[in-house]
Amino acid sequence: MSSREQILAAVKQNQPDLLPLPNVTPFQEITYEDALAQYEAVLTAIGGKMYRVNSMEEVKAIIKGSYNSLEKRVLSLVPELDDIATAAYEINPAAHHLADVELAIISAHFAVAENGSVWVTEELLGHRAVPFICQHLATVVSAKNIEPTMHRAYTRIGAAEYGWGAFIAGPSKTADIEQSLVLGAHGPRSMTVFVLND
Amino acid sequence: MTVGLFIPCYVDQFYPGAAIATLQLLEKLGVTVVYPPNQTCCGQPMANSGFEHLTGGCNRLFIDNFSGFDYIVSPSGSCVLHIREHLHDDKQPELAKTIAHQVWELTSFLTDVLKVESLPARFPHKVGVHQSCHGQRGLHLSSMTELVAPNFSKPGSLLNMVKDLELVELDRKDECCGFGGTFCVAEEAVSAKMGKDRVADHLKHGAEYITGADMSCLMHMEGILKRQGSKVKVLHIAEILNSEG
Amino acid sequence: MTTETKDHAELAEIFNKDEDRVDWHDETLWWIRAKRDKSVHQLPEWEALREAASGIKHNVLSNLNAYLQEFESAAKANGIIVHWAADAKEHNEIVHGLLAENKVTQMVKSKSMLTEECHLNDYLATHGIEVIDSDLGERIVQLAGEAPSHIVLPCIHKKKEEIGDLFHMYLGTPSNMSDPQFLTETARGSLRETFLTRKVALTGVNFAIAETGEFVVCTNEGNADMGAHLADVHIACMGIEKLIPKREHLGVFLRLLTRSATGQPITTYSSHFKKPRAGQQMHLVLVDNGRSIQLGREDFRNSLKCIRCGACMNTCPVYRRSGGHSYHTAVAGPIGSILAPNLDMRKYADLPFASTLCGSCSNVCPVKIDIHDQLYKWRQVLVKEGYAPTGKKIAMQVMAKTLASPTLYHAAGKMGRLTIKYAPFAVSNKLNPWYKQREMPSSPEQSFGEWYAKNRKK
Numbered sequence: 001m002s003s004r005e006q007i008l009a010a011v012k013q014n015q016p017d018l019l020p021l022p023n024v025t026p027f028q029e030i031t032y033e034d035a036l037a038q039y040e041a042v043l044t045a046i047g048g049k050m051y052r053v054n055s056m057e058e059v060k061a062i063i064k065g066s067y068n069s070l071e072k073r074v075l076s077l078v079p080e081l082d083d084i085a086t087a088a089y090e091i092n093p094a095a096h097h098l099a100d101v102e103l104a105i106i107s108a109h110f111a112v113a114e115n116g117s118v119w120v121t122e123e124l125l126g127h128r129a130v131p132f133i134c135q136h137l138a139t140v141v142s143a144k145n146i147e148p149t150m151h152r153a154y155t156r157i158g159a160a161e162y163g164w165g166a167f168i169a170g171p172s173k174t175a176d177i178e179q180s181l182v183l184g185a186h187g188p189r190s191m192t193v194f195v196l197n198d
Numbered sequence: 199m200t201v202g203l204f205i206p207c208y209v210d211q212f213y214p215g216a217a218i219a220t221l222q223l224l225e226k227l228g229v230t231v232v233y234p235p236n237q238t239c240c241g242q243p244m245a246n247s248g249f250e251h252l253t254g255g256c257n258r259l260f261i262d263n264f265s266g267f268d269y270i271v272s273p274s275g276s277c278v279l280h281i282r283e284h285l286h287d288d289k290q291p292e293l294a295k296t297i298a299h300q301v302w303e304l305t306s307f308l309t310d311v312l313k314v315e316s317l318p319a320r321f322p323h324k325v326g327v328h329q330s331c332h333g334q335r336g337l338h339l340s341s342m343t344e345l346v347a348p349n350f351s352k353p354g355s356l357l358n359m360v361k362d363l364e365l366v367e368l369d370r371k372d373e374c375c376g377f378g379g380t381f382c383v384a385e386e387a388v389s390a391k392m393g394k395d396r397v398a399d400h401l402k403h404g405a406e407y408i409t410g411a412d413m414s415c416l417m418h419m420e421g422i423l424k425r426q427g428s429k430v431k432v433l434h435i436a437e438i439l440n441s442e443g
Numbered sequence: 444m445t446t447e448t449k450d451h452a453e454l455a456e457i458f459n460k461d462e463d464r465v466d467w468h469d470e471t472l473w474w475i476r477a478k479r480d481k482s483v484h485q486l487p488e489w490e491a492l493r494e495a496a497s498g499i500k501h502n503v504l505s506n507l508n509a510y511l512q513e514f515e516s517a518a519k520a521n522g523i524i525v526h527w528a529a530d531a532k533e534h535n536e537i538v539h540g541l542l543a544e545n546k547v548t549q550m551v552k553s554k555s556m557l558t559e560e561c562h563l564n565d566y567l568a569t570h571g572i573e574v575i576d577s578d579l580g581e582r583i584v585q586l587a588g589e590a591p592s593h594i595v596l597p598c599i600h601k602k603k604e605e606i607g608d609l610f611h612m613y614l615g616t617p618s619n620m621s622d623p624q625f626l627t628e629t630a631r632g633s634l635r636e637t638f639l640t641r642k643v644a645l646t647g648v649n650f651a652i653a654e655t656g657e658f659v660v661c662t663n664e665g666n667a668d669m670g671a672h673l674a675d676v677h678i679a680c681m682g683i684e685k686l687i688p689k690r691e692h693l694g695v696f697l698r699l700l701t702r703s704a705t706g707q708p709i710t711t712y713s714s715h716f717k718k719p720r721a722g723q724q725m726h727l728v729l730v731d732n733g734r735s736i737q738l739g740r741e742d743f744r745n746s747l748k749c750i751r752c753g754a755c756m757n758t759c760p761v762y763r764r765s766g767g768h769s770y771h772t773a774v775a776g777p778i779g780s781i782l783a784p785n786l787d788m789r790k791y792a793d794l795p796f797a798s799t800l801c802g803s804c805s806n807v808c809p810v811k812i813d814i815h816d817q818l819y820k821w822r823q824v825l826v827k828e829g830y831a832p833t834g835k836k837i838a839m840q841v842m843a844k845t846l847a848s849p850t851l852y853h854a855a856g857k858m859g860r861l862t863i864k865y866a867p868f869a870v871s872n873k874l875n876p877w878y879k880q881r882e883m884p885s886s887p888e889q890s891f892g893e894w895y896a897k898n899r900k901k
Contacts, residue, residue, distance in 0.1 A: 004527040007683065007731045012508040014739030019505040021688060022498035024695055030488060042708055046611035093722050095673050096639055116697070128720060129672035132665045132712075150709075151694040159655075159690075163718035167697070169709050172665040176580035176596065178603045179471055180623035185579060186631060186638070187665030187712075207846065209858050210891045212884040215893035221899075233895050236849035241847075247801065248822030250840040255847020335802035343480060344758065344806035346489040370473070374760045378799030385452045385797060386876035387459040388764045392799075393881065395469070395764075421881030442848060 017092050028119040035113040035146045036195065046170035047183050048191045052143070056080040059140060059194045063105070066192075067136065069096075072102035077126050080141055095129035104134035107109075110145035111193065112153050117169035117192060119153060121162040124141075126162050132172070136187035137188040143197045200230045201312035203438055205250060206277040207239040208411070213413050216434035220273040223440040227312055231271075242280040246379045250284065257287050261297055269311065270301045273436050275333020275412045275417035277333065278303040282337075304436060305411050306397055310354045313400055314359070321441045322362035326405030328396065328419065329372040330412035340409060343372050353411050360438060366403040373399075377418035395424045401430060408432045450793035454767035469763040473709060475596075476757045478706030482685045486702075496695050497811035501747035503686055504670070504738060508652040510686045511729065517656025518727060521718045526728045531561035534730045536774035538563060538645065538678060539570055539805065541726055545676055546570075547642050551634075553660070553667035554578040554750055555647030555729060556594050559773040574645075575637050577666035579630050584611050592767025594774055595704050595753035600766050634666070644670030648681035649725075649750070650696055654689045657717035658727065661700065661710040668714050679716065680728045684747040696750060699809035703752040737798050742820045746781045748810040755804035755814055761797055769793060777804035781817040784825065792830035856890055 001009070032038040040050045053059050056078075063084060067074075075098070076085035085105065106125055108118035118139050122128050131137050147153045153167075172187030183189055201224060224231045240260065241253030259280065264270045266416040272278050287294040305380045308314045328349075333339040340351035345365045357363055376382070376392025383389075397419050400408050408423075408430065410416055423430050449457075459465055483489045503510060515525050522847045528534035534557075550567070552558065554576050564574045564585075576585045578598035585650060586609045591597030598606070608622030616629050646667040652660040656820065658679055660667045671677040687696065701707040719725035738744055755778030756762045767775035772783040772791060778867065780794035795818045804814040825831065831839075889897075 002527070003529040003533060003731075006529055007527055007729070007735060008508055008511060010731070010735035011683070011738060014735055016741070016744065019498075019501045021502040022495045024495055024499075024691060027488065027492070027495070027694065046707065046711075083854070099635075100641060102824065103453050112709075117709055117713070122720075127672070131535070132668045132672065138726045142644075149694070150698050151691070154691045154694040157690065162715070165715045165717075165719070166668070167709060167713040169711050172663070172711055174579045174627055174664050175705075176578070176583065176598055176850035177606055177626055179474065179599075182602075182624050182627040185664035185666070186577070186630065186634060186669050187629060189511075205891050207852070207856075208751050212887065213891065214887050214891035214894050217892060221895075233892075233899070235892060235896065238849055238852040239846040241843075241846070244839050244843050246819065246822070246837065247839060248796075248826035249836075249843065250823050251827065252839055252843035255843060259847055259849070331799065331801035331803075335806060342803075342806055344803060346484055346487065372803075372804070374799050374801035376760065376799060378801075381796070383876040385455060385761070387452070387456040388761050388797075389799075390880035391459055391462070391465060391764050392760050417884050418881070420884065421877070424882035425880060429729055 015161045024151065025081060027149070030151065031148045032113050036143065038113040039111055039116060039146055041171060042114065043193060046116050047173060048116055048170040048185050048193060050193045050195060052197065053194050054197050055127045056196070059196070060193070062068050062104070063138060067103055073100050074103045074105070075101045075130065075134065077124060078105050078107050078129065089126035091126065095127050095133060098127065098129055098133045101130070101134040103136045104130050105140070106131060108139045108141045110147050110153070110156060111141045111195070112147050112150060112151045112167065113129060114167055117167040119157065119165065119167055121165035123162070131168055132187040133164075134188055136190045137171070138192045138194065140194045140196055143195050199268050201231060202264045203231050203233040203269040204264065204270050204272035206272065208272065208417070209377040209413050212417065213434065214245070215231070216273055216413050216436055219434065219436040219440040220271070222434050224271065226440070227308070227314065229384065231303065232267070237263045240280045241284070242277060243379055245280065245284060250370060253284070253364070257285055257294065260285060261287055261290065261294055265293060267300065268283045270297065271304055271307045272301065273304045273411070273413065273434055275309050275330050275337050275339060276414060279332040279336035303333055303339065303411060305353045305356055306337060306339055308356060314356065317356065317439055318360040319359070319439055319441050323356065323406045324364045324366050324404050325407045325409055325438065326366045326368060326400035326403060327357065328375060328408055328410035328415055330410050331374050332414045333411045334372055336413040350357045356435070356439055357409070360441070365387055366400070366405045368399045368403060370399055375415045375418050377415050382418060391424070393418050397422050401428070406430060407438070408440055409435045411435050451765065451771070451797040452771050452793065454769035454771065455797070457762065460768055461507065467602070468766060471599060472757045472763045473710045475705060479703060479754060479757065482702045482706035482708065484836070492695055492699055493809055493811050496699055496809055497748060499687060499692050499695065500810050501745070503688065504684070504744060504747055507683065507686065508737065511683060514651055514656055515703070516688055517654065519656070521656045522658045522725065523656065523719065524724065524726045526726060528728055528730045528732070530732050533734065534666040534728055535563050535566040536563045537728050538680070539567060539572070541676065541678055542567070542572055542643055545643060549641055550643045550645055551575050551577050551637050551670045551674070552645040553647065553662060553670055554581055554597070555645065556900060557647060557682055557773055558645065559591060561730070573781055575634070577634050577637065578662070579627060579664060582630060582634065583609060589766070590773065591616050592775060593753060593756055594751050600768065608794070627812055636672050638669045641670070641674055643676040643678065644674035644678065644683040645678045646671055648679050648685050649700070650695070650762050651681055651686050652690055653686050655717065657715050659693060659712045659713065660716065661882045663711045664837060665712050668712055671716070672720070675722070676724045676726070677716070677719065678728065679727045680730060683731055700750055700752050703754040703807065703809040733786045740785070743781060743785060743817055745812055746778065746814050747819060749778050749782070750810055752809055754807040754809065758803045759835065760801065761799065765797070770797070777814045777818065781814060781821060784821050788825060788828055788830055792825045795825060853892065
């Protein structure tokens with residue numbers, strides 16, 4: 001008998017009688033009076049930064065004003081922001097060519113108020129490694145797309161097809177050394193979210 | 199109402215004052231109290247050590263001693279919890295179940311059954327309350343810091359009825375003192391360290407007395423206080439609630 | 444009982460020789476517990492979430508056979524290659540086989556307590572394969588030649604000066620440099636090189652979704668993703684109990700996991716791996732290693748609900764004062780103490796006794812495992828199975844006999860024999876563990892029973 005059959009047989013023999021699956025839909029009701037304010041507060045608390053903007057021009061101006069190393073490689077996955085990028089993303093299955101990206105600008109499907117995260121899937125990223133390998137990450141999300149909680153986030157995701165997706169909440173961080181918080185463990189040292197009124 | 203008084207073995211032997219105060223307090227509140235003289239122990243020392251199968255004798259004795267009362271009251275949350283959760287007898291299972299449900303820890307008996315709203319007690323001192331784990335997390339004598347639930351404290355509400363008594367706030371409201379039955383000797387290093395840390399919290403906040411609903415934890419902390427030469431004393435909550443004005 | 448290794452009490456005693464360090468360890472973990480409290484008190488629905496998570500996991504355990512098959516076929520349809528490992532040995536062989544197949548001798552690995560449980564690194568080392576752990580805390584203990592002392596905070600037992608010394612020795616930092624920012628930056632540089640050069644990356648799995656065949660990996664550092672997205676081969680290893688039925692259940696678990704662990708609202712990265720990248724191989728190893736046996740132990744089955752948040756360790760007053768290594772098993776603390784005896788009762792017979800049964804662990808557990816009740820039940824099982832020391836057995840038999848007889852009890856009490864023989868804490872001598880740091884209670888002239896007989900004569 002293969003290990004597969006062996007494990008499945010042992011599990012079948014030892015598992016108890018079927019217990020019902022709880023209904024989790026009531027959690028859908030949880031909301032915030034001001035989801036965007038909640039989002040901003042949480043994102044700031046976890047080391048991120050949020051800007052409310054009215055246009056992509058504003059995004060460009062803020063990026064130009066706040067990153068002092070733009071002579072380094074800036075990668076844009078947001079077509080409207082391509083002109084501030086060093087070059088637009090070119091398809092390449094190996095991510096190693098991204099190792100020198102200073103700033104990556106991506107868009108996100110939506111943001112989650114309760115935890116400061118954004119939901120991204122690989123078709124927004126060019127390559128799955130983009131939001132990890134860059135030194136700094138900037139994200140654009142529409143103000144209409146703020147979900148209050150993770151319950152609503154998964155309702156929104158539904159049965160969506162993707163190869164890879166992630167909730168990203170703030171810059172990469174660690175507190176492994178004596179619980180001292182350090183931003184920029186392996187991934188981005190900063191994360192900026194532009195919430196676009198449109 | 200007739201109450202059977204259940205005095206745990208170590209209280210009987212080492213802390214008769216706590217038992218006397220329990221008896222007098224209940225009598226003061228108009229309860230008829232009977233102490234069955236042949237009682238010994240709830241069996242917890244064996245059970246918590248993994249020898250619950252040796253507690254049959256204690257169980258039978260407990261049932262023999264405490265059948266027929268309206269309530270059984272004890273000044274120990276830990277022993278009460280043990281009886282509630284583990285008292286059984288294969289020969290008379292229903293009787294064992296009935297008795298297990300009749301057992302009450304003293305402070306919750308006062309607040310929930312007698313519904314005491316005032317006490318003629320006075321105790322002009324700063325007092326720290328030790329939340330014994332079995333009383334708190336097992337019998338729900340007070341809210342627990344881990345849970346998202348409303349705050350309450352049955353021992354605290356009773357102490358608030360005592361004139362001139364000042365309760366001190368602790369940094370860690372419900373951390374274990376480290377007694378743990380045979381844990382106190384089997385894991386001496388951690389047990390003693392936990393006790394020292396608990397005592398230090400009370401001392402830091404200026405407690406003159408440390409009280410609680412379980413004498414075993416207090417015995418542990420008393421051992422540490424005495425070794426440190428501290429003037430701070432432990433008193434079972436019954437002794438404070440029974441103190442004269 | 445003779446054991447090759449020291450037991451929890453002995454290891455805890457050694458840890459307690461440095462009281463300042465115990466205080467530091469205790470306060471650090473208490474601070475994390477306090478952050479957890481602050482975070483969960485912001486959610487009025489917290490207890491309902493715990494209840495839901497517990498219910499979902501109960502359903503999973505009761506239908507695990509079907510969920511495993513559902514997951515397997517969905518994962519396969521997604522292009523993931525699924526492997527089954529009955530035990531640690533088979534798990535290690537599967538991973539080694541994949542490395543050999545791809546002709547590589549180096550691998551980068553993000554945090555996986557399962558691979559710790561299986562001692563994968565040691566196994567691969569004997570086969571000439573170098574593994575670099577990419578989680579900063581795990582990298583630190585790896586450099587120190589130690590095991591993680593905490594499932595979420597692997598090097599919580601290490602002071603920054605000790606870490607500075609390790610980095611000086613292995614990563615060439617200046618001596619006496621212990622600034623966390625500087626040390627983290629050094630590790631970042633060193634590990635980035637590793638990420639860019641490894642062809643195979645191994646990650647753990649936090650949750651796997653039966654319905655969709657995807658799995659979720661949560662990190663704060665981004666190390667799992669850095670490894671997986673840069674490697675040609677991604678191997679993910681998971682215990683069979685990590686399954687959950689549907690995506691929507693992640694809404695419950697991701698809300699609970701990190702708030703319980705560190706007080707964060709969510710980890711920085713919650714990555715959903717559904718399909719391999721174009722040109723990438725994605726392998727998933729489903730590991731039993733005793734889990735199906737635990738599933739059959741009614742009293743201990745629900746320990747398999749665990750989502751490895753570590754909250755029970757942070758709150759445990761014993762763990763905080765004895766350190767993770769005193770549990771001499773991969774998963775330390777209260778949860779480890781109810782998991783480990785399932786794997787080896789003799790080796791881990793001490794662990795269920797390394798607790799005061801205070802119950803704080805069960806209260807913080809996000810999936811409502813009755814941890815302290817299981818500790819109590821393991822004690823009964825271990826004694827019945829013959830793992831109690833003989834001296835303790837005899838003492839317990841004498842105690843039970845004495846306490847079951849009012850005559851013996853009163854006689855013993857009166858003559859002080861109860862105190863001497865059966866209440867070990869009450870003997871005032873240096874050999875007695877009670878007396879080492881505590882005074883005995885003073886002996887009153889009469890017991891309450893005697894007082895009552897005199898004062899309440901009918």
